[in-house]
Amino acid sequence: xxxxxxxxxxxxxxxxxxxxxxxxxxxxxxxxxxxxxxxxxxxxxxxxxxxxxxxxxxxxxxxxxxxxxxxxxxxxxxxxxxxxxxxxxxxxxxxxxxxxxxxxxxxxxxxxxxxxxxx
Amino acid sequence: xxxxxxxxxxxxxxxxxxxxxxxxxxxxxxxxxxxxxxxxxxxxxxxxxxxxxxxxxxxxxxxxxxxxxxxxxxxxxxxxxxxxxxxxxxxxxxxxxxxxxxxxxxxxxxxxxx
Numbered sequence: 362x363x364x365x366x367x368x369x370x371x372x373x374x375x376x377x378x379x380x381x382x383x384x385x386x387x388x389x390x391x392x393x394x395x396x397x398x399x400x401x402x403x404x405x406x407x408x409x410x411x412x413x414x415x416x417x418x419x420x421x422x423x424x425x426x427x428x429x430x431x432x433x434x435x436x437x438x439x440x441x442x443x444x445x446x447x448x449x450x451x452x453x454x455x456x457x458x459x460x461x462x463x464x465x466x467x468x469x470x471x472x473x474x475x476x477x478x479x480x
Numbered sequence: 481x482x483x484x485x486x487x488x489x490x491x492x493x494x495x496x497x498x499x500x501x502x503x504x505x506x507x508x509x510x511x512x513x514x515x516x517x518x519x520x521x522x523x524x525x526x527x528x529x530x531x532x533x534x535x536x537x538x539x540x541x542x543x544x545x546x547x548x549x550x551x552x553x554x555x556x557x558x559x560x561x562x563x564x565x566x567x568x569x570x571x572x573x574x575x576x577x578x579x580x581x582x583x584x585x586x587x588x589x590x591x592x593x594x
Contacts, residue, residue, distance in 0.1 A: 365522075396582055406570065406585035413580075452522060456581060466511070466530065467538070468583055470522040 364388065365455050365471035373477050374443045381428070382438040382474045384453030392458040395436040396468065397427065400450040409451075412436060443478045450475050483507045486571050486586035494594050499558040501589045503571030510576050512554040513583065514538075514546060517568040526569075529554055530576070561593040 366385045374380035386395065397409040412420045412427045420427040428437040440447055453471040484505045493499055503512065510531050515523040515538075525538030527546040535546060543565060545557045558565055568590050572583040 370520075394581060396580075404568065404588045404590075406572075406583075406588075408582045408584070411580040411582055454523075466581075467513075467525055467528060469525075470515075472520060472522040 364469045365453055367451075367453055367471035367474050369474045370472075371475045371477070373479060374440075376445060376478055376480050377442055379439060379441045380443055380476065382440070382451050382453075382476065384436045384438065384471060386434050386436060386453075386455045388434075388455065388457055390457040394456045394458065395427070395429070396454040396456070397425070397436075397438045398452045398454065398470075399447075400452065400473070401446075402449070406452075410438070440476075445478050445480060448476060448478045482587060484571060484573055484584055484586040486569075486589045488589060489587065490590045492592045492594065493561055495562055497561050497593075499561050499591065501556045501569055501571075501591070503554045503556070503586055505552050505571075505573045505584075507573055507575070507584060508551075509573035509584070510551060511574045512548065513572040513574075514544075514554070514556045515570045515572060516540065517570060517588075523570065526556065558591075561591075563593045566591060566593045 393414045395412045399407045410420050410422045410425045412429045419429050424441045426439045450473045452473045454468045456468050487502045513528040514526040517523050524540045529535050529548045532548050547555050568588050571586040574583050
């Protein structure tokens, strides 16, 4: 079963507008972490934001925020005030924290969403 | 200088050749990983190591082997390369017990098998 699902292969947004990139996950582990990474065309992987399953508030890092809806098992990334430099591939990832579980400590990635910011 | 360094950055080779991708890190992290990225498939875990004496297979380990020579070094080998191993390979590190435990990635090694 797919653990991380990103249903939007590509998204377009106008510069200065906000955009939401969707991510849903599947786990039975009560303790887990959710991550978003950015991959620009140059290829490097850049960590953006983290949300722990027990965190009470949605994570925010500058223009990035994570809309965490635990009951729906979704962890959408919201980018406010898009910039041309935000054009990139975005990956959602999950780490399950249950010691002894087969997925313990490893990050599982979604397929990614390509975001294009138009001027 | 990058904290996680991969060599070579680009390599073109022929079917049947043995290839080694090397990774070294100066972050002092205990955990190291090899991922492969194919278009449309995200990143898939090949092998991971939680310390020097701990090596584990990931989702797609067939056709690959690894060696953790030291805490700072983790190499990936393709014993007999085949064209469908053409991909972008990433080494990554993380620290046990870190608050978020995010992965820190190298810049990637692009491998083409002809």
